[in-house]
Amino acid sequence: MEYYVLSRYAYWKYYLLILYYRLAEYPPVVRVWAVFSTISMILLIAIVIGNMVRSVRTAADSYAIAHNREKYWEKIKEVALSVRVWEPLEISALLELPKNFKMHERSHRRYVPMLIDMYRQYGPQMNKINWQRVLQVLKMPIYFEEQVRSRNTRKRIVAFKNVADMDANLKEAVASRYLFTKDRKLQNNARLHAARFGTSYPFKVLLEDPNLVFTDELVVKFHNVLMYRQENGMSMPNFIHWCNRTPLNEELRIFAINEIRLFNRREDCAEMLSMLINSRDERFSCALIKALGAMEYVPAEKEFIRRYLSASYAERQELAEALGAINSGNPEVLHFLEEDFMQTTDYVTRMMLLRVIHDYGKLGLKAYNRLKKESPREFSIYFEHIECDLIDSRKYA
């Protein structure tokens, strides 16, 4: 008896033929349905098996990560937190690594969570030289470089994220090729990397990209990168220059103004005031007003008063808040704030005005009490609300 070995396509054909002849007696809809359900089940089984394999791999990874942690955590911690500068050979000996230490990609991957955890936990106390040497001994920079150079976009993105998470050292040139790539996630990660570790002018890409989409996520991340640069004594960008250079992207300009406020760059106030005078955009104006108010720039008060009556409610609220923050004791300010309190129809603006008047020093308190007496009865709840210490009236929307 002869046996025929079928090719993989022939197996499929054979199965479908069986299906066909077995189901020949059934109506056509049942036959179509049977074929369809076969295909769909194969698809589902493929996904399930894929997921199961992934779960098994994850479990194996978790086991290996736990093993690495048990073996190296204390030793690496000792080196990283030590004041003395350790030589790479010493570290290698402490970690009991062979002379020509080499790891497979998967093994490298299993060190990453431990190192990230350690950096998150002890980052600020670490001896930076020792930490970089530990990463060097474990060949992390080479691993990340390979990952960033790999064809898989997801690997590149994850590598950039991991580099930032453990403050590893990756050549600037490696990241620079992705600064203008089409994949936005990869592009953003490469840019964040460049901004964090760049030595020349790392924020140039933000200013040169006309298609830049500056989401809130990037706002948070870039601010944290700037904080990192400041903490590490690295060069900081000139934010006011960003505003002048990027008329295309409004979000980035607003971000720059907010950063001026958060980093308290008082030397930029005069230029911000001139920007405010020329500004027509409401959101940009609001950011400028908020920054000038927060930095208590008294010369801006005149412009604030000039703008007030022609401004929208959102801008008025910012103006009132800024005038309150400057608190120069100018009776003219109080006068029009009082007037607007009686005239405005927007309840949030009214509440904000009342709070600003209340907090405007002795003069303000006097005006507040006068308003309380003169206001119609239905306004009494606003006064009670402001006077109540248990309510945070700054958070009223």
Place this chain on the structure above:
Amino acid sequence: MPEWVYNGFSIFVVVYSTLVISSYIAFAILAFFEHRKHYTYHDDDYTIGELKKSPYTPGVSIVAPAYNEEKTVITNVKSLLSLDYPDFEVVIVNDGSKDKTLELLIENFDLVKVPYAYVEKIKTKPFKGLYKTKSDNPSFKRLTVVDKVNGGTKADASNAGVNVVSNKFFICTDVDCVLDKNALYRMIWPTMASTRRVIAVSATMRMSNGCIVEEGKMVETHPPHDMIPLFQDLEYTRSFLIGKTALSRINAMQNVSGGFGMFDREVVIKAGGYDGDSFAEDMDMVARMIRYMCDSGEEYRVVQIPETCCWTEGPPNFRVLNRQRMRWGRGLFQFFTVHRDMVWNRNYRQYGMLTLPYILIFELTAPVIEFMGYIMVISLLVQWAINWNTIWVAFLGLYIFAQLLTALIISYDVWVGTSFKKRTDYLWFVLASLLEPFYYHPINVFFSLRGYVKQILGTQMVWGNMTRKGVQSAPKQTAPGLAGSTDAASAAASVASVKSAVAETEKKADA
């Protein structure tokens, strides 16, 4: 019945079920890509780290209506207050409770009535007052209690909460829900990462019936061991991890659960808030938000995140399940009456052209078709004209497909990382999946049809109370604490005992 009726119906059923299965496969594949993206790029620790140190992190408000919740309110409010997030507030709306809900809140959190300038941005039943704490406890300072006249619906109470929230985003939840400690970080991140305006975020919800909860915090997750909550847990997991995740990928989410969802306050107010007359107020709210965004020509996104952020107590018995399903059935029917103009309407983009037709064809009509199927089978049985071979093939195919779907959700759940404490717990899911087509599904069809009939006849429906059995508490916590205590008197007694113990300690310290 003439033969052509049977033939026509059988062809219709085959086409219909093929379409249903195709849609499930499409959802499974879309969900696979979404889970892969999430699994690769999302890292809770990283997100938390970035948000914690940033001054740009937006504030979040939590709105939780409470009606006659004296059994669980204190534990659950404490649980909400213990969430980890830099800037959040908790707004509890006492919807005219007849029990001691408000009194317990006042007593436990040192609340006093404050003169709050309440503005009714969304119309609700009269506002009675607002309470803030006078205690120095910083976490209590995050609490606001709104007292209002009972509006008869959760929608009315939620609207009152929306009227007082001060942050751009608010989470609407139930006071009995247990939230994950990092839920707020997870919920806010999609709103920041999207290039389009995110108007609502939904997260996976699971049943808390089998879980162990300590002081309102989830300690151990297990599947419910009672059949009805177990079936519902399976149903929820399937819906969130496959259906909603897939629809979120193509920005066609149909609904953000009323039990736990985050919304953009401004859009909610502009869309008119929750509709108190609706039986599916959450779905109706999302539809009106999308309508508002599309009508004003703005880009939007409704996002589903796969991680489990919330555990809620499922219906413990058929009576409560019947009430829930009837309400959902009525709600769905009512929804299509109100928003019929959105179906097949290109102005409403994916929602009008894909989501609503899908729900109309495969969710609203499904119970009717299934019911007709039962009648056909019974009629054929009576005539002894049934083709057993065909029935057997069709049923087995569908049954295996359902089991594969369960295997798929289990694998997704493990992948996402929100799996049960023990892997063997998934056997409960397998058991539920094996029994579901015979036991739970036909009953649900019947309940939904009852809902449709009641809606058509216009029968008045009252929102019944959800019977709470309470969740399991950890053994060591049972004696002094409140978690898991289902009896109000014992809860009050334990509060009193803790207070007296604290007072005694203070006295000793003074001495």
